[in-house]
Each structure stands twice: as structure tokens, then as C-alpha cells.
Amino acid sequence: MADILSILLSDSFWAAALRIATPLIFGVLGALLCERSGVLNLGIEGIFVAGAMTGWLAVWMGAPLWLGVLAAALAGAGFGLIHAILTVPLGLSQHVSGLGVTMLATSVAYFTYRTALPDVTSPPRITPFQPLDIPLLSDLPFVGPVLFQQTALTWLALGCVFLVWYVLNRMSLGVALRAVGDNPDAVDAQGLSVYGLRIGAVMAGSALMALGGAFLTMSAFDAFFFGMVNGRGWICIALVIFASWRPGKALLGALLFGAFDAFQVRLQTEVGAMVPGQVFLMAPYILSIIALVVAARGADYPRALLTPWFKGQR
């Protein structure tokens, strides 16, 4: 018991939780934006891979880090555009199109990687984002290491939480986005473009998802390797429901998952001898499912989610 408590009170545990949560924050915000407009984006897993690869490749080829981040976001927006065209004006099944985009984006990313680096066996490294060592603040006890020794991308993720919240709740655009996810006819009747809003939301959301991927290769690690996204995209899809499509709760959900994950690593080193390691690997997912069951009951789905809308049909 004392072991567990000492884990929960250590600053390195909370720093790790926030670090693990960062890609999830990007992903869950992106998925939330898409779904608020009425489009489920199961392309998320592949867009993570594409973002991770693009950002890393740009930097490896000599671009500055922030240009790599931009390249990743653009790649994400591009795959988002494919998904949006298929599901919004063409009205195809959002599930099928999303899974298709995941497979496409993953394959394109691996293919590009292999084409650019045909002969390497061990993944080449780049110099990733370094922890922002903010004078004074970084030296604060507990808060310093947890908050102020993270990389710039973690701060970008936290900024995006505020940005998405601000757009959704404080701007006319956000009101229109929420309306189009509830009743596209309401938006159409006011002379706004249902297609424009949805395509825009899916592209912006996909760009955020790609940033989640870019964090993996440009901050958490310094190389791109196969299978590194490892289901993080799917976790985000579940976390959106946990978050009831609210940015603030999305941050909470991502942090909770990050904490579970960081906790299991530490617990493993403490009591690893008694319990097989796989149990610990399962723990965050099982706890997520439990959290989801508790939080998602009576979830207030965007009413138009998954429903295509066609101009001139009412």
C-alpha cells in the first residue's frame, strides 16, 4: 500500500502521465471535432501513423522541427479530406471509409518510409523536441518537473484543448459546428453550408490527430518504427465518448489513461515478481473500459452522427 502511495505522490509519475497523455489529447480533440460535426473518423489510427512518419521524415531530411510539425498536420488534413469527401458529399458509410483511410494512411506511411530508406535496419534518429527548461518555474517542487519540464508539443496539446473549447463555445463557428452535428437541416435553412462545415471540421480534426502521431516520433521518441502507434487512435475514439464530446473532459480522460499507463509501468517494477507482466499491460485498457461504461451511460451523442445529409432532400 505504501508502495502505491509513493508512486502516486512522485513527481516522475505525474510527469510521465502527462507525457503519455499528450498524443491522446491531440487524438481525442481531433476525433471530438469530427464527431461534433456529425462525422465519425475511424481513419484516426492511420492518420496517427501518417503524422508520425511525415513529421519525422521532414526533420530527418533537414527541416526544422516546427516545419516537421506543420508537415504532419498537413498530411493529416489531406487524409481527412479523403475521408470527408467520401462521407460528406458522397454520403458513404463512415465506418467503411474510416477503416479504409486507416489502412491507406498506414500503408502509404510505411511505403514512403521504406522508399526513402531502403537499406536501413535500425531506425535512424533525429534530434527531437527537448524539455522546455523554464527558469524558476522548472525548479518549483513537484509542479516544476510535472508541468514545466515537458516539451513544446505537450504545451501545444494543452493550448489546443483551450482553442477547441474556445471555438466550440465562444465563437459563432462553434455554434454552427454543433448545430450541423445535431440537425444539418437547421444549418441549411440558415443558408450556411453543411458540406463546408463538415469537411472543414474533419480536416481540422484529422490535422490534430496527425499531431498526436508527430508527438511520438518527434518528442516521445526520436525515430519512426513500425507498429509504434499501437492502438492509440482507437483509444481516442473511446475517450471521446468518455468525454461526452467536451474538450475539458477530453483532457481529463486522456490524463486518466496516461495515469493508468504510467502507474502500471511503476507497479510492475514494484510487484512484478508476483504477477505476470501482461496483466499490467492490460490494466489501462480494462480500466478505460470500466471508466467508459460508467461515463458513457446516457451519453449525449450528436444526433446527426453517422447520418449523411444530402442537399435538396428533406
Next chain:
Amino acid sequence: MSAPVLELSGLSKRFGAVQANADVDLSLGRGEVLALLGENGAGKTTLMNMLFGHYLPDAGHIRVDDGQGLRDLPLGHPQAALSAGIGMVHQHFTLAENLSALDNILLGVGSLLSRRKRGGAARAHVEDVMARSGLQVALDTRVSRLTVGERQRVEILKALVRNTRILVLDEPTAVLTPQEADSLFANLHQLAVDGLSVIFISHKLREVLAFSDRIAVLRHGRKVGEIATAEADERRIARLMVGAEAPQVERAPMDPGAPVLELSGIRCEAASARDRLSDVSLTVHAREIVGIAGVSGNGQAALAAVISGLRAPDAGEIRVGGALPARHTPAALIRAGVGRIPEDRHHDGVVGSMSVAENLILERLDGPDVQRRGFLRRRQIDAAAIAAVEEFDIRGPGPDAPVRLLSGGNMQKMILARVFRAAPKLILANQPTRGLDLGAAAEVGRRLVAACGDGAGVLLISEDLDELIALSDRILVMVDGRLTEAPRRDRTEIGLMMAGAAA
């Protein structure tokens, strides 16, 4: 009439085989309340959707006063109609339920990149409009928590805050209680006094007479009359609405046989009037066609659901061929001898992706000619399908083609073939000719009469009075979930009863 603010001239629209509107002229004065009256399918909603730019007319012009005289309105663009000052309140509300009333009202006002308007000038403007119009709503309440009447006020406010000068309301009172309807019209009257021009669609004679300045009547897509309300009376409007021409074919009456369907004291409780039945009793005999007239949404759907076994009544008794069905399920009622021609043939009548042959056996999958020990007897099924296609003249790619490829008329013939092959005691025909062209509709009528001659009883639910008068032996009128026998086969009389006036 004061100077016109709106002129429609020669508007026509055709959907496939159906001429929804033909050469309609209409004009509207400033501050005038015009009622657009007509039966279902008369083309009222289509006309208004053309005005608002949802549909592109096949022919005709719309001219709107933009302050400096009448100008042509670009057709087919809702945005153009909005900026010309035309506001429309649809029958089905276009509200986002996850937003507050205020957010809905201000949706799309101003730039999307501006701050969300929640206070200050925008809110003051909405409150001012509320005060002037008398339409009060709690602005900060989510629409999902508002009542139907409040939601409608939000819809109207949505139009008014955009400086609408012409307001179109599609059946505004269909969902309101009588009290809500009265207060709505009082508010509209006030707005008209202040200069708003209003067009409202209705088929309720009472409110049309009480609240309009002028009445235009549509029938079969054409404007058949226009009267100042002051000179109108119920009888005259009803005659315009349902037409005055003589019924086409009088059917030789046959000797009715034993009762095949007896409903006694059927009652269904429901929140909305369209699903409610109060104390419905009805007998259909063999070799008899009984027609049910009425404006749709008065309980016909509930009656059809009870007779086809989809819904168990809360009280009352149903007998088919003199016997109580074992259970009140569709399967039991089919076995008892009910053949169904459903109202929405695409949705309830066929499985579009399955072939004609497969659809023909859907109601009798356990028949000995369909299966043996659970295995389909393909050869028999195909032979029967070919025979049915021949006999009922089902035109299309063939018995193996998916049903969704058939036209509406041929799909209906396929359903008739399925019903008649089971030799039902009672045929429930719910709007059997809706959406069909004249030839196909006449064919359906002939088949029903023929089945009747073979000893079946037919319950024909229809909104088309011509059809009912031509085919039925007796006509009952359904209003508000109640059935009343029409004393005479007199279209004016029936029209009055349909509109809820005492016969």
C-alpha cells in the same frame, strides 16, 4: 389589396410522373395574411419550397419587392430567398436541439469567425423582436427542453430577427394544441398589422376562415380558386378543395356476404393524434368495399396498424372472418386471412435488395409450395413468380431482379400479386394509389374491385375522394381518431366532415 410584395407567375414543377404544380399564379400584398388551402398532395408544400429555393421550378418566375419595386428572385437558392426577406417555417422544425433557443435564432447571423453572440446588442435585438411580436421563449433554454409550441416560436423568431418581410408557415398548427394555435394566430395577426406579409398552409377550414385575409385553393397542383375570406364560407371552400366534378366510374353494387372484419370499441392511446383511436367500430362484409376518408394524420395509421397486427389495441375486439385471431401479431392476422397493401410500399411493403420472386413469398415462408423441411423449393418459387409477373403485368427486368429496380406502379402490382395469391378474406388497402400515375392507379382500382367480386372484403383508406367515391360501397370519415359514417356520397358533405365541421 395593397401593393404586392410578392408575385408568383406560372410556377410549374414535375417529379417523375407526378405534376406537383402546374402554372400557379399567386400574389401577396403587404401586411396580408394569405391561406393556402388544399388536400394532401395538392402541391402546397412544393409551391412554397419553390418560393424558398429548396426546389428549382421547371417553369415560371418569382418576383419580390426589395424596397424599390418588384425584382426577379434567382430561383433555387435558399440564400437568395433569405436575403430577399423571405422566411420559412417548415412543418418539420429545423432546430438544433443541443443548442439554446438563442443560439438557434442567431445561427448564421453575422460572420462565422465572430464571437458567439450571447449578450449585448444581438440579444437585445432578439428580445426586442420578442416584445414586438408577442412570441416569448426562454432564450437560454436548450431546445430539447422546449415544448412543441415553444419550438415553433423559436422557428418564427429565427425568421423575424433576419428582417423577414414575407413569412411562410407550412401547416403551423398541425402539431399545436388549439390554445397554442389561437395564440399563434393572434401573434401573427399583430405582426401583419405591423407590415409582415404571411402565407400559411393549412387544411383546417376553421382557422383559415378565422385568421386569413384571403384564401387560395390548390387542387392537383393547380390553383382552382381564390376568394377574399370575408366572402367565403365553409361550404364554398370545401367544394373548391375537393372539386365538384362528377365521380368517374360508378361501380355496380354487389350483394354483401358475411362479415369478414369486425372491429368493436377499438381504442388506442397515444401522445400524438395520428396514432390515437377512440372507440372505433366497423364492419366490413365479403364482396364489399368500405372507404375511409380523412385528412392524413387523423388516426388512419393507427387503424391500419391494428388491423395488420402491428399494434395491439388498448381496448376493444377484432374479429377476422368471424373468429378472434389466436394472437395479435402480423403473422396470426395474415393466417386469419388479412392481406395488406401498406401505405409506404418502399418502407413496409418490400425488401428492395431481394428479388421479385423472393418478395412474393415473404409472407408465406412456411407454405408447402415454398419450402420442404426448411429448404426452399426454388423451381416452384420461380414458376410461381413467372406466373405472377405474367398475370399482374409486373414490368421490370424480370423475376430475378431486385425489387428496388421496379417503378412504383410495378412494385405495387407485385404487392397486389402477393396479397391476392394468398386469397385473403379481407384486403387492407392503405393509400394504394398514392404516388402512382393514372394508368397504374386505375389498374389497382380494377384489381381491388375484382378481388371483391371473388368474395373478399376491402377496407380502402385513401385521401383521394374521387377514388373513394368511385370504388366504395360505403364511406366513413375519420377525424381525430373517430369514425363517422358519411350520410351521403356527396363530396362537399364529406369534405366538410373531413375538415372537422359538423355534418
